[in-house]
Each structure stands twice: as structure tokens, then as C-alpha cells.
Amino acid sequence: MRCAILTLFPAAIRPYLDESILGIAQAQGNLRVDLVDFRNYALDPHRTVDDRPFGGGPGMVLKPEPIFAAVEDLERAHGAFHKVLLCPRGRTFDQRKARELSRSERLLFLCGRYEGYDERIRQGFAWEEISLGDFVLAGGELAAMVVLEAAVRLIPGVLGCAQSAELESFEGELLDYPQYTRPREFRGMAAPDILMSGDHAAVARWRHEQAKVLTAKKLAAAPTNPQPTSNPRPTGRGQSQDP
Numbered sequence: 061m062r063c064a065i066l067t068l069f070p071a072a073i074r075p076y077l078d079e080s081i082l083g084i085a086q087a088q089g090n091l092r093v094d095l096v097d098f099r100n101y102a103l104d105p106h107r108t109v110d111d112r113p114f115g116g117g118p119g120m121v122l123k124p125e126p127i128f129a130a131v132e133d134l135e136r137a138h139g140a141f142h143k144v145l146l147c148p149r150g151r152t153f154d155q156r157k158a159r160e161l162s163r164s165e166r167l168l169f170l171c172g173r174y175e176g177y178d179e180r181i182r183q184g185f186a187w188e189e190i191s192l193g194d195f196v197l198a199g200g201e202l203a204a205m206v207v208l209e210a211a212v213r214l215i216p217g218v219l220g221c222a223q224s225a226e227l228e229s230f231e232g233e234l235l236d237y238p239q240y241t242r243p244r245e246f247r248g249m250a251a252p253d254i255l256m257s258g259d260h261a262a263v264a265r266w267r268h269e270q271a272k273v274l275t276a277k278k279l280a281a282a283p284t285n286p287q288p289t290s291n292p293r294p295t296g297r298g299q300s301q302d303p
């Protein structure tokens with residue numbers, strides 16, 4: 061997979077990309093990442109990427125020109141990307157989407173900042189809009205890392221043991237079962253005897269039962285659809301709180 065990440069903070073995510081699964085996938089040749097600072101595509105000497113919103117309101121909005129230029133440059137060089145726009149208004153990310161994205165040949169992430177994107181950035185390209193959940197981050201970088209890591213670990217050959225991805229939570233209908241390792245007893249807490257019984261069928265039955273219990277508990281605790289808070293949206297001009 062070739063991945064391009066458009067961000068104003070490449071240095072913040074480079075170390076994470078180079079560690080663990082994402083680092084391994086790059087070393088294997090299963091992943092190639094281009095970190096693109098779209099400030100480099102700004103048109104003015106001050107390298108401006110944001111401006112005040114038309115109509116007033118708090119904060120700053122990402123301008124369209126640098127982002128259009130960066131995306132077009134990447135697509136000219138490498139061909140069309142599947143383009144992901146990280147934003148709270150997108151569809152909530154899940155394992156099914158991770159599996160789907162893991163099959164992409166070229167994947168591009170746009171990480172927003174400040175108050176988000178000029179709407180024409182949305183209109184100008186065929187984005188898939190993805191959210192991590194009903195909360196607001198200061199930027200899309202962490203969201204890009206989450207989505208990329210979840211997808212890349214599903215690329216065949218990236219994980220040492222392919223079965224570990226197949227048996228995980230959200231791959232079937234059940235969550236993962238509880239796991240134990242040595243020591244057998246720790247601070248008065250013992251690993252279940254059945255796991256040491258050597259009876260593989262009994263172990264499988266126990267795990268299945270435990271997974272059912274954990275899944276039922278999680279479903280029972282699941283929140284209903286999120287309600288907007290009652291805070292009115294300010295319309296006056298102010299300073300962005302998010303760098």
C-alpha cells in the first residue's frame with residue numbers, strides 16, 4: 061500500500077509511523093508512507109494555509125488552494141488515491157472499514173486543523189469522510205494513525221500470525237475472550253484452571269462462553285445515539301483555541 065498523509069505537523073507523527081507494526085510494514089515493503097506538509101503548497105511568502113471564516117465565527121479555516129495543489133501533485137506523480145477526509149462529521153470508523161481500506165493500493169489522508177476545512181475542499185474531490193467518534197480532536201493526525209494502523213495490520217503478511225487478526229474482536233460477532241499468561245497466580249489472582257487442562261475442546265468452549273458474556277455486557281452498556289450538547293454555537297468572531 062502506498063499512503064500519503066497531508067498534515068501541517070509531519071514531525072508529530074513520523075516517530076509513530078516508524079515504530080511497531082507500521083514500521084515493520086514499511087521495512088517489509090508492504091507499506092510506503094509519504095508525509096506531505098501541505099504548507100509547502102501555500103501560495104504566498106508567509107506560507108499561509110488558513111484564514112478567517114466568511115460570515116464571522118470563531119477560529120480559522122483551512123484554505124482550499126494548498127490542499128488542492130498537494131492532492132493534485134500526489135495524484136499526478138502516483139495515480140489516483142482513495143482519499144480519506146478525517147472529520148467529526150464522517151462515518152464512524154470500524155473494523156469493517158479497516159478491512160476494506162486494507163485492500164487499497166493507494167490511500168491518502170487529509171488531516172484537518174483549526175476549525176476544519178473550507179467546504180470547497182470537500183466538494184473538489186471524492187472523499188470518504190471518516191470520524192473516530194463523537195468527540196473533537198485538535199487535528200486529524202491521531203485519527204489518521206488510528207485508521208492507518210487498523211488497516212495496515214490487516215494487509216496479508218504484515219502480522220506474524222495471520223490468525224491473530226482473524227480471531228480478534230469485531231471480526232466475527234463476538235469480542236475477544238479473556239487472555240492469561242504466566243505467572244499462573246499473581247497477587248492472589250489465579251488464571252482459570254481450565255486453560256491449563258490440556259483439553260482443547262473445553263478451552264474453546266470456555267473461551268466462547270466468556271466472549272459471549274463480554275459481548276453481551278458491552279451491548280448492554282452501549283450508548284444510544286449521541287445527543288448534541290445544549291451549548292449554542294457562537295457566531296461572533298474569535299480566536300481559534302486549537303493550534
Ligand SMILES: C[S@@+](CC[C@H](N)C(=O)[O-])C[C@H]1O[C@@H](n2cnc3c(N)ncnc32)[C@H](O)[C@@H]1O
Pocket residue numbers: 146147148149170171172173174175176177190191192193194195196197198199200201203302
Ligand atoms: C478542531 S477539529 C475541527 C472541528 C470542527 N470545527 C467541528 O466542529 O466539527 C480540527 C480537525 O481535527 C480532526 N478531527 C477532530 N475530531 C475528529 C474526529 N472525531 N474524527 C476524525 N477527525 C477529527 C479533523 O481533521 C478536523 O478538521
